[in-house]
């Protein structure tokens with residue numbers, strides 16, 4: 001078949017681009033070798049037999065059951081393809097959880113039923129098991145003999161882990177744990193892949209030994225027979241039903257009826273139970289929560305990726321779509337030429353870069369802290385936890401808002417499933433809740449900030465990410481200049497001011513005679529605001545510094561574009577938070593107006609590079625899965641092609657006409 005032509009609008013747009021698109025792609029991937037490797041894996045997956053989605057009925061038309069079966073067929077075939085590739089390649093980076101997550105969209109539009117296996121089950125086995133357990137279990141998990149998930153949340157509790165009800169009671173006479181679900185609310189509820197995919201899971205349960213409860217601990221539990229896949233006796237497992245998104249994630253429920261597992265099924269890297277039932281405590285009981293910290297850190301860069309997918313769709317569509325006639329007798333402009341449209345789109349593109357560089361910085365901090373922890377040094381754990389919590393919370397909320405804005409920017413067509421924006425929306429909005437709900441995580445960061453503020457009152461703080469508090473302890477108003485460094489200082493002053501106010505409110509409530517917990521609850525709106533302000537201070541500082549650093553490593557033409565995006569991000573948030581800046585700096589109305597003017601200049605400067613910027617994300621059509629966002633811009637043809645795939649279009653008259661409409665019409669005549 002002849003190559004379909006690229007739409008003229010996109011051809012023109014690509015000619016306007018002032019920088020080398022491939023150079024930016026390589027920067028985003030982390031180097032030329034990483035780009036080449038990613039493309040090689042993508043080619044392999046897209047071209048492998050049994051995975052193509054091209055000529056299939058789109059998965060949205062399948063029944064709930066068919067959709068799951070289709071996802072399992074594809075995810076399994078995908079795994080075989082990975083396995084073949086691994087025979088001849090070093091796959092350490094190519095098959096990182098993040099890369100697998102991304103390429104899996106090339107075969108299933110929604111979430112893979114194996115996501116929890118790769119994203120949480122395997123990492124938990126690796127990081128919470130002792131060396132003998134790792135040696136025994138990991139090869140089985142990596143080869144998919146053990147297909148697993150992470151079963152922590154229960155019907156009654158997701159947030160409050162100390163309140164989980166599933167029990168694991170040690171029986172020294174048989175050297176076994178007895179797992180039990182004593183109530184309906186103790187049923188595990190939500191784990192991805194749990195329903196009909198997993199044969200094993202990491203179960204988080206209250207550990208009892210010698211009559212004492214030692215709190216929640218992880219256990220590796222087989223739930224289905226490896227031959228027949230039947231649930232084992234004592235296990236009740238099933239699916240929780242349709243959701244807003246995550247339709248193919250196969251989220252499930254699980255109950256135990258006095259179900260026995262060997263003693264060595266407890267993951268024993270941190271805490272142990274000896275044969276006689278003696279409990280050996282972990283050096284730090286929060287190490288059990290380690291996989292959650294790991295995933296919260298990963299989520300920040302994954303959100304950057306989801307923004308790049310949604311941004312590619314909305315920006316390409318905006319270059320192809322023409323609407324209205326502002327000037328009589330002139331052609332309808334591309335909607336991308338409306339400044340209001342640029343305002344909707346470019347901040348989303350800039351946010352993807354801000355999240356990626358901040359996420360990479362967070363990953364490096366995480367790796368350092370985890371190295372220290374492995375040597376027994378836990379000093380930096382509270383700071384890491386506080387950072388991972390607020391960055392996961394704020395980035396997920398911001399990303400969901402940006403994806404929704406991208407969807408709205410595509411008008412009616414953005415509402416079509418075939419645009420893929422609704423599915424991306426479902427994926428991104430879930431991140432606000434899972435792996436720690438937004439408010440709950442913000443309040444965790446607030447606990448850390450309250451302590452940091454107390455320290456700051458003594459003139460020094462122990463941890464670098466809150467060192468700004470000392471500076472603003474005495475002098476809380478920044479002398480304003482319209483420069484990036486002042487804007488960043490402005491965000492720090494706002495954070496310090498809000499932390500101080502929340503702290504003082506808390507103290508006031510305590511002094512008035514409230515319990516600390518009630519005082520905390522009363523001050524919690526302010527505490528969440530303080531956490532958000534702290535997070536904005538981190539995001540603006542890190543994203544600016546990282547983008548400036550990267551700009552020194554690339555060609556001048558690309559450096560210019562990176563700096564424009566970084567400045568746009570900084571000014572956007574300064575303007576969004578202008579009320580706060582007015583409170584905590586000497587910024588004037590005139591400064592704000594100048595920033596608004598500069599913001600609009602930046603939109604105009606970025607405009608010629610809009611398509612180049614999203615092309616540089618290098619999300620191939622098969623992974624984008626969108627009628628609106630394909631590289632060739634054939635939006636209308638694709639919309640019609642996809643519409644014609646509707647099973648309703650297979651026959652000119654649907655049987656419901658004869659059954660219902662015709663009788664209805666006849667009755668109207670009587």
Ligand SMILES: CCCCCCCC/C=C\CCCCCCCCCC(=O)SCCNC(=O)CCNC(=O)[C@H](O)C(C)(C)COP(=O)(O)OP(=O)(O)OC[C@H]1O[C@@H](n2cnc3c(N)ncnc32)[C@H](O)[C@@H]1OP(=O)(O)O
Nearest residue numbers: 097100101104115118119159161286289385434435436447
């Ligand atoms: C072939 C296809 C392949 C596909 C491949 C896919 C690959 C995928 C790749 C990547 C993506 C991965 C995506 C995975 C998707 C995941 C889907 C969703 C999974 C889940 O949701 S799992 C369940 C998550 N659940 C939660 O997050 C629960 C939230 N609750 C908590 O974390 C805690 O209970 C709490 C934080 C709310 C604390 O509760 P609380 O009662 O206050 O406190 P305590 O527990 O007693 O602790 C207080 C004290 O401890 C400190 N602390 C708390 N947590 C931590 C921690 N994690 N680390 C360090 N310290 C911690 C806390 O600050 C307090 O300290 P203080 O007293 O103030 O000093």
Ligand SMILES: Cc1cc2nc3c(=O)[nH]c(=O)nc-3n(C[C@H](O)[C@H](O)[C@H](O)COP(=O)(O)OP(=O)(O)OC[C@H]3O[C@@H](n4cnc5c(N)ncnc54)[C@H](O)[C@@H]3O)c2cc1C
Nearest residue numbers: 150151152153157158159190191192430434435436437439
């Ligand atoms: C798509 C998806 C996939 C998931 N996958 C998994 C999985 O694989 N494995 C797994 O174990 N779990 C999984 N979960 C569960 C998820 O981790 C929990 O839903 C999440 O941690 C929130 O807990 P919750 O549902 O109990 O919410 P709740 O805690 O009940 O939250 C409800 C409301 O109460 C508020 N609230 C609760 N506590 C406090 C507090 N202390 N202070 C102030 N406000 C509070 C919250 O802010 C929120 O507004 C998944 C969830 C989703 C949506």
